[in-house]
Amino acid sequence: MDNVLGLKCTACGREFEARGIQYVCGKCGKNLDVVYDYGAVRKSLTRESLSKNGDYSIWRYWDLYPLEDRSHIMPLQIGWTPLYRARRLGELLGLDEVWVKDDGRNPSASFKDRASSIAIAKALELGFDKICGASTGNAASSTACLCASLGISPIIFVPETAPKAKIAQLLVFGARVFTVRGTYDEAFDLCLAATGEYGWYNRNTGYNPYTREGKKNCSFEICEQLNWEVPDLVFVPVGDGNIISGIWKGFKDFHAAGLIDRLPRLVAVQSEKSSAVADAVNGDGVIRPVKATTIADSISVDLPRDGDMAVKAVRESGGMAVAVSDEMILEMIKTIARTCGVFAEPAGATSVAGLQKLVSDGKVNGSERVVCLVTGNGLKDVESAVKVAGRPVSIEPSLASLKEAAKKAGIT
Numbered sequence: 001m002d003n004v005l006g007l008k009c010t011a012c013g014r015e016f017e018a019r020g021i022q023y024v025c026g027k028c029g030k031n032l033d034v035v036y037d038y039g040a041v042r043k044s045l046t047r048e049s050l051s052k053n054g055d056y057s058i059w060r061y062w063d064l065y066p067l068e069d070r071s072h073i074m075p076l077q078i079g080w081t082p083l084y085r086a087r088r089l090g091e092l093l094g095l096d097e098v099w100v101k102d103d104g105r106n107p108s109a110s111f112k113d114r115a116s117s118i119a120i121a122k123a124l125e126l127g128f129d130k131i132c133g134a135s136t137g138n139a140a141s142s143t144a145c146l147c148a149s150l151g152i153s154p155i156i157f158v159p160e161t162a163p164k165a166k167i168a169q170l171l172v173f174g175a176r177v178f179t180v181r182g183t184y185d186e187a188f189d190l191c192l193a194a195t196g197e198y199g200w201y202n203r204n205t206g207y208n209p210y211t212r213e214g215k216k217n218c219s220f221e222i223c224e225q226l227n228w229e230v231p232d233l234v235f236v237p238v239g240d241g242n243i244i245s246g247i248w249k250g251f252k253d254f255h256a257a258g259l260i261d262r263l264p265r266l267v268a269v270q271s272e273k274s275s276a277v278a279d280a281v282n283g284d285g286v287i288r289p290v291k292a293t294t295i296a297d298s299i300s301v302d303l304p305r306d307g308d309m310a311v312k313a314v315r316e317s318g319g320m321a322v323a324v325s326d327e328m329i330l331e332m333i334k335t336i337a338r339t340c341g342v343f344a345e346p347a348g349a350t351s352v353a354g355l356q357k358l359v360s361d362g363k364v365n366g367s368e369r370v371v372c373l374v375t376g377n378g379l380k381d382v383e384s385a386v387k388v389a390g391r392p393v394s395i396e397p398s399l400a401s402l403k404e405a406a407k408k409a410g411i412t
């Protein structure tokens with residue numbers, strides 16, 4: 001790994017060699033960050049090299065990953081998800097240029113495949129054969145999916161309340177699943193304890209330093225898909241804060257590698273019922289746990305495990321944080337679907353709900369180029385969607401019955 005200099009503590013700055021597995025700082029216990037030799041990266045990764053690269057997946061950015069061995073790449077299409085120009089949504093919000101990145105189009109139908117890919121490849125490179133993880137649902141179903149493609153059965157901890165579709169994914173992909181009678185945070189801590197007890201490889205978000213290394217590639221794709229025109233604002237749904245810290249790292253990586261000459265402002269969007277990061281950004285910058293109860297299960301987090309880095313990402317970028325109501329999130333599922341043809345799960349729709357709120361607060365200028373990340377597919381949580389989707393009309397299998405119902409519905 002000539003491209004990697006080592007790991008660095010995000011709090012105290014202590015440096016570690018990137019050998020073996022080191023999850024958190026040995027001195028202060030805080031999260032680690034992978035440090036690259038951008039001089040070396042610049043030599044191999046250029047706009048020209050990318051223009052000649054026919055691999056339209058996350059693996060086209062190999063030079064910016066902390067991996068040595070390509071033999072652990074999953075045989076699945078991960079990343080290079082569509083970035084749609086959302087003209088009708090933009091018009092509705094009174095904005096010139098809105099883009100929606102549909103990350104529900106990944107193999108397990110969420111953004112989390114970006115993180116799992118790098119974390120799992122690292123596990124195999126280090127020789128682990130048992131991989132575990134705790135999750136609100138998507139990181140787990142992603143781990144299960146990607147592991148299945150490699151013939152591995154991971155050990156998974158999810159809260160018992162995770163949506164049925166996510167638990168179905170886990171089981172169908174053949175993971176060994178423990179549904180924990182408690183919160184996500186309790187499942188997370190149990191998974192950490194199990195790692196200590198059994199020596200398994202732990203993929204937990206905001207604990208394993210390699211998840212951020214996968215999440216960042218979404219920013220690389222945005223730069224390329226916008227033909228190197230960096231957006232002004234990127235709206236990100238936030239739970240643990242690892243996606244937004246990864247998004248920030250991605251833009252900074254490309255900047256340090258000389259591929260882009262400016263950086264976007266990041267907007268962290270949370271539910272009012274799970275707002276630890278937004279509270280910190282809009283307050284004194286210190287993360288304090290909350291009692292999360294949002295319907296957007298993927299971002300229902302008491303103590304954000306990458307919260308400090310999320311706050312730093314927003315502040316360094318000159319961005320903002322906003323909390324929206326669950327009602328706005330649910331309504332936005334419908335709005336995105338009906339204006340863009342993209343079906344988002346509640347957490348996925350949160351980014352656009354945040355945009356809507358900041359537009360109505362006069363905090364987004366109509367001519368700014370805005371990208372919203374839709375991080376998970378709506379089929380993962382159909383129960384939430386049907387709350388706002390309306391009802392079908394039940395009819396007899398006869399033309400007479402159709403005619404009567406169509407007349408009532410004003411369909412001619």
Ligand SMILES: Cc1ncc(COP(=O)(O)O)c(C=O)c1O
Binds near residue numbers: 110238243345347348
């Ligand atoms: C669909 C979706 N959106 C957003 C998030 C938030 O990501 P993070 O916890 O890294 O902030 C998650 C995390 O599980 C998710 O599954």
Ligand SMILES: [Zn+2]
Binds near residue numbers: 011012013027028030
């Ligand atoms: Zn430290």
